[in-house]
Amino acid sequence: MKKIDFTSMREQVASFYIYSISFLGLIAVIISLFLSEMPSHLILLLLLIMFMGITEYFPIRIWRGGITLSLTLIYTMNWQFGIHITVVSCVCVMLSIQLLRRLPMQRTVFNCAQLALSIVLAEWLSSECFSLFISGMNLSVLYEKFIILFLFSAFLCLFNSLFYDLLIILLPQPYPLEEWRKKNILVLWSLSFCLFYSSLIHILDYRYRGVMDEIMVLFFFFPLVAICIISSFVRQIRVEKERLYKLFSITTELSHGLSAGNLQQMKQSLKGFLGIQAYVLWAKDEENWTLLLKDGKVRHDISNYSDLYKEFEEISETVVVTDWKTGMAPGDEVFENTMRSLVYLPLKVNHELVGMFVAGKSRSASFITEDVQTLATFANQLGSLLKTRTLVSEQEKRTILEERNRIAREIHDGIAQALAGVIFQMESAQRKYADRPKDMQQVVDTSIKKLRKSLSEVRYSIYALKPYPTQRLGLKQAIINKVQSLKQEYGLAITYHERGRSRKLSFTKERVIFDTLQESLQNIIKHAKADKVDVLLSYQREHVLLKVKDNGIGFSLFESMIKAKHEPHYGILHMNEQAEQLGAALQIDSSAGKGTEITLLIPDSEMGEEYHDSNISSG
Numbered sequence: 001m002k003k004i005d006f007t008s009m010r011e012q013v014a015s016f017y018i019y020s021i022s023f024l025g026l027i028a029v030i031i032s033l034f035l036s037e038m039p040s041h042l043i044l045l046l047l048l049i050m051f052m053g054i055t056e057y058f059p060i061r062i063w064r065g066g067i068t069l070s071l072t073l074i075y076t077m078n079w080q081f082g083i084h085i086t087v088v089s090c091v092c093v094m095l096s097i098q099l100l101r102r103l104p105m106q107r108t109v110f111n112c113a114q115l116a117l118s119i120v121l122a123e124w125l126s127s128e129c130f131s132l133f134i135s136g137m138n139l140s141v142l143y144e145k146f147i148i149l150f151l152f153s154a155f156l157c158l159f160n161s162l163f164y165d166l167l168i169i170l171l172p173q174p175y176p177l178e179e180w181r182k183k184n185i186l187v188l189w190s191l192s193f194c195l196f197y198s199s200l201i202h203i204l205d206y207r208y209r210g211v212m213d214e215i216m217v218l219f220f221f222f223p224l225v226a227i228c229i230i231s232s233f234v235r236q237i238r239v240e241k242e243r244l245y246k247l248f249s250i251t252t253e254l255s256h257g258l259s260a261g262n263l264q265q266m267k268q269s270l271k272g273f274l275g276i277q278a279y280v281l282w283a284k285d286e287e288n289w290t291l292l293l294k295d296g297k298v299r300h301d302i303s304n305y306s307d308l309y310k311e312f313e314e315i316s317e318t319v320v321v322t323d324w325k326t327g328m329a330p331g332d333e334v335f336e337n338t339m340r341s342l343v344y345l346p347l348k349v350n351h352e353l354v355g356m357f358v359a360g361k362s363r364s365a366s367f368i369t370e371d372v373q374t375l376a377t378f379a380n381q382l383g384s385l386l387k388t389r390t391l392v393s394e395q396e397k398r399t400i401l402e403e404r405n406r407i408a409r410e411i412h413d414g415i416a417q418a419l420a421g422v423i424f425q426m427e428s429a430q431r432k433y434a435d436r437p438k439d440m441q442q443v444v445d446t447s448i449k450k451l452r453k454s455l456s457e458v459r460y461s462i463y464a465l466k467p468y469p470t471q472r473l474g475l476k477q478a479i480i481n482k483v484q485s486l487k488q489e490y491g492l493a494i495t496y497h498e499r500g501r502s503r504k505l506s507f508t509k510e511r512v513i514f515d516t517l518q519e520s521l522q523n524i525i526k527h528a529k530a531d532k533v534d535v536l537l538s539y540q541r542e543h544v545l546l547k548v549k550d551n552g553i554g555f556s557l558f559e560s561m562i563k564a565k566h567e568p569h570y571g572i573l574h575m576n577e578q579a580e581q582l583g584a585a586l587q588i589d590s591s592a593g594k595g596t597e598i599t600l601l602i603p604d605s606e607m608g609e610e611y612h613d614s615n616i617s618s619g
Helices: 002-035 042-057 070-081 083-100 105-137 141-170 177-208 214-260 263-270 308-313 369-432 437-465 469-473 475-490 507-528 557-564 571-581
Strands: 060-062 065-067 278-285 288-296 319-321 341-349 352-361 493-499 532-539 543-550 585-590 596-603
Touching (some): 002 141, 042 083, 060 214, 065 177, 070 141, 070 214, 083 105, 105 141, 469 475, 475 507, 507 543, 507 596, 571 596
Antiparallel strands (some): 060 065, 278 352, 341 352, 543 596
């Protein structure tokens, strides 16, 4: 409770600070408006205003922030037209830019007031410092202008940063020291550029003693404006490219995480995505909502979401909350009070709501249009993944139910009928052959054979219900266990090698690989008379290769194929049928006295580095 009260208190203090700065800035603008006079060079002023608007609208991006080069234009405007026209002009430019970006009105007014106060204080302090410390030094006019330039620019940057830092400190949101350091480095970059560029104006003015006119302003500031526009477009293209790559990467990782049920992998994928500091993922199953995933600045003591269904159903499109407080949006009690911006993204597939993804940041109005568009694209992918996950789960349930029904039918039609028949025969024999032991023994022998057959069926059914070795152990461990058991049982020198970066394969592919290996090794033990076997499993870029090679007596492939037709479910034909079902290639190279080499090549694409097996060509 104390934490909530403290947060509310900080919000109240921050609100008072915002209103105070806005009020003082408004007074400064009104006074400047009344004291302003019509400039003699109106076109020159309009050019400076236009250039300032362009530099403000196209900031130069550095790291995750940006700097505007308008400080040079503000100084030039103040130098040529005075403080009052400068304040009014700069506030008009800032107001237009903020409205174009559709920022909240409170934030827009504060930014304009902050700029107006910074300009007024910078002009006043620079004039006072110059008159107190510099005016009596008898410096040249050029040096005096340099000093005024430095004082005005430094004070303007100082007060502008100070007003911003005080607001962020007062707000109940984190302001790390590293972020403050980077912000001030950007301010120093802007100040340094302003000092350099504005110094050129004074040098030209001192050298040529000319009056600044429209042509001079146009040619002098055109490179500045061009730098801003070009750098902004280049940065925007780079950001969009990185955004698309990140979106592709994260949706790929999420598809693996959701399909495998690995929520921890999903957390790692979403960490740092678009600067999101907290997120919650709800999944809808029929009429029930489940909290599937949450991370970041979220509460850990909330578990009741029974009332969310109706609230979420009312959200039909993306909703952005720019200045959030608890209770303003459905399900928002899961977030900590430090969050200020939320985005609600309904996850829909064919107009069916399958989930809800909510992301949050600690800054007000911090989700820009590009962020919302990227999140909307991400939500479409996430909705499809959730729907696929639901369909897969339903398919698994149906498969289990069908398997249960199949086992029940087999028990009823096979084992149960056989046992019932044996019992009936034994009871009949007991009544009929009570005085004839030989006939009784014959019935018992027949019944024992039937019981043994039923026992075999039971064992087969139990074996069929057990997880396949590749499911239970994984492909690599299943192969290693099989190789070790055959080495111990038959004393065969079997070596196993694995090349490339191993990756998860589908159950069907792993089963075909293991079945092919198992059948090949059994054939070697039964027929090859070999004492050395080499097994290779190679993960390549577009294929997975299994190679089994022995130094046995070899065989005639034609004769083996004819023989295999009499046993269509085992041996070579069985391996070939399995390979064909996967679109794989099974190659058998054997000749008398030269051993046998069996190669299975299964298509399986992988994005990334190509792993090449130099022995493929030799096979």
